[in-house]
Amino acid sequence: MIKVLIVDDDKLARKGIISILPWADFNMKIVGDVQNGRVALEFLREHEVDIMFVDIDMPEIGGMELMETSRKEYPNVQFVVLTFFEEFTYAQAAIRYGVLEYISKIQMEKEDGAAMLSRIFRRFEEKANINSTSEDHENQEFWERLKIEWQHLYWLYDTPCFEALVRKTKQINPGTRKLERLLLKCIQIIDNSFGREESMIPYFTDIDLILEWLIKWRDELYQWALEEDTNEKMQVCMIKAIHYLKLHYKDSLKAEEIADKLGMSRSYFSINFKKYTGKTFREYIRAKRMRIAAGLLEESDKRVIDIAKESGFEDINYFNRVFHEEMKCSPTEFRKKYTN
Numbered sequence: 019m020i021k022v023l024i025v026d027d028d029k030l031a032r033k034g035i036i037s038i039l040p041w042a043d044f045n046m047k048i049v050g051d052v053q054n055g056r057v058a059l060e061f062l063r064e065h066e067v068d069i070m071f072v073d074i075d076m077p078e079i080g081g082m083e084l085m086e087t088s089r090k091e092y093p094n095v096q097f098v099v100l101t102f103f104e105e106f107t108y109a110q111a112a113i114r115y116g117v118l119e120y121i122s123k124i125q126m127e128k129e130d131g132a133a134m135l136s137r138i139f140r141r142f143e144e145k146a147n148i149n150s151t152s153e154d155h156e157n158q159e160f161w162e163r164l165k166i167e168w169q170h171l172y173w174l175y176d177t178p179c180f181e182a183l184v185r186k187t188k189q190i191n192p193g194t195r196k197l198e199r200l201l202l203k204c205i206q207i208i209d210n211s212f213g214r215e216e217s218m219i220p221y222f223t224d225i226d227l228i229l230e231w232l233i234k235w236r237d238e239l240y241q242w243a244l245e246e247d248t249n250e251k252m253q254v255c256m257i258k259a260i261h262y263l264k265l266h267y268k269d270s271l272k273a274e275e276i277a278d279k280l281g282m283s284r285s286y287f288s289i290n291f292k293k294y295t296g297k298t299f300r301e302y303i304r305a306k307r308m309r310i311a312a313g314l315l316e317e318s319d320k321r322v323i324d325i326a327k328e329s330g331f332e333d334i335n336y337f338n339r340v341f342h343e344e345m346k347c348s349p350t351e352f353r354k355k356y357t358n
Contacts, residue, residue, distance in 0.1 A: 020044075020142065021066055024051040025058045025084065026073040026100060031123070035071065035100075039131040044139040055079025055087075057355050062092055063182060066189060069118065069142060074101040085117075093160060094189055096142055100126075118142055161192045168204055172296040175260055178309065179296075180236065184229050194225055201232060212243070212253050255280045256294045259287075267306050268330045273299040307331065308344045315353045322349045 022041065026032045032051040041048060049065055052058050056078045058070065070088070074081040081099065088095050097117045102124060118141045119134065164186055167173070173180035187197065198219055209216050217235060222228045243257040259276050276299075277287035291299050311329040314320060323334050326349075331337035341349050 020046045020068045020139070021049045022046050022069050022071065023049060023058065023061060023065075023067045024071045025053075025055065025076070025081070026051075026071070027053045027076045028073070029053065031073075031100075035126075039135055041135070043132065044135045046135065046139070053355065055081065055084030058084055059087060059091075062088065062095070063185070066185065067092070067095055069096045069098060069138070071098045071100055074099060092189060093157060094191075096145060098138055118145070157190050157192070160186075160190050161196075164190065164192075165200055168200055170296065171204065171208065172294075174208060174236065174239075175256055175295045176297070176302075178305075184233070188225060188229065191225055194222065194228065197225055197228055198222070201228065205235070208239070208253075212239070212251055214239075214242070249280050252290050253294065255282070255287075256291065259291065260295075263303055263306065267303060267310065268328065270332075271303055271330075303330075304340060305344070308341065311337070311341065311349070312345065312352065315349055325349070 024032045024035055026035070032053075036048050036051060046069070049067060050061050052061055054076045055072075058072075059079070061067070070084075072081040072084055076084075079087075081101075085097050088097075098119045098121060099117050100121050100123055102122070118138050121129075121134070164183065167179075167183055173183050202219055205217050205219070219228065219231065222231065240257055240261070243254045244261055246254050249255050249258070258280065262276055262279070263271065273288050273291070274284040277284045280287065288299055291297075291302070295302055297305065307330045311325055311331075314325045314328060315322075318325070320328075322338075326332075326334050326337035329337070331340070338348060341352070345352055347355075
């Protein structure tokens with residue numbers, strides 16, 4: 019199934035495009051619709067997308083900038099351009115990004131939707147085949163960067179980091195045996211450092227199955243660590259600390275409190291927390307609270323002051339300031355992005 023994201027600042031235009039075209043006839047599925055490039059990039063970090071229908075003229079991050087950024091971070095995503103502009107310069111710029119189709123909104127209602135999607139589907143398939151060699155080089159560079167992220171092992175202690183790596187790896191699709199070799203090395207290092215028997219990855223025939231297995235393996239490792247009676251291994255201590263933060267993120271947490279529970283000094287705990295998670299204790303808990311707040315803003319109609327408290331912030335002014343620093347917008351502006 020070809021996953022499609024619609025990006026257009028006009029909500030009615032998005033809904034119209036979704037409703038009038040026969041997506042299922044061409045093995046396509048709408049996985050989302052958003053109102054600008056900034057939200058589209060946020061969506062890409064959380065979901066797999068094969069084709070983006072992109073409006074050229076949008077606030078915050080326009081279509082051209084979105085395509086340029088996406089090509090760097092998500093090289094396998096293809097584009098269909100939607101625009102009121104028919105000038106050659108726009109078409110020429112769109113061609114530079116290898117768009118599948120350049121569609122004038124003015125002419126769209128007159129066009130046969132099935133014929134349009136047929137062209138897009140055919141070009142998508144052709145591009146996937148014909149450009150495979152040139153994309154291999156780009157994908158290889160992307161994979162080399164991903165390998166470093168896997169080898170850092172921050173993903174073991176940081177769930178959002180882990181989820182992002184899984185998504186990126188699925189998208190780049192480096193090859194089953196290549197991924198298997200990398201993960202075997204990572205898991206070997208982890209098992210040795212935890213003092214566990216060596217885990218073996220079963221033989222899988224595709225990447226999705228390997229990553230599904232890895233998700234379960236990570237969950238089982240956490241369960242094993244939480245059941246350990248001793249805190250002799252620092253890695254076990256870190257998982258217990260992460261679990262404690264998960265349960266008590268609403269509380270007024272301090273590093274010395276958790277360090278004391280694990281039987282170590284605050285400074286020693288803080289040094290190792292940064293070593294294993296890649297973040298300071300304060301950065302980690304702040305990021306977790308921000309994720310909780312963002313989720314509540316997106317999925318509920320609760321007041322911002324109540325969401326701040328539920329996320330672990332007693333001071334609404336401090337919450338607003340931190341939220342703006344992390345998300346580059348106010349909580350109210352963030353909520354509007356997901357209700358447009």
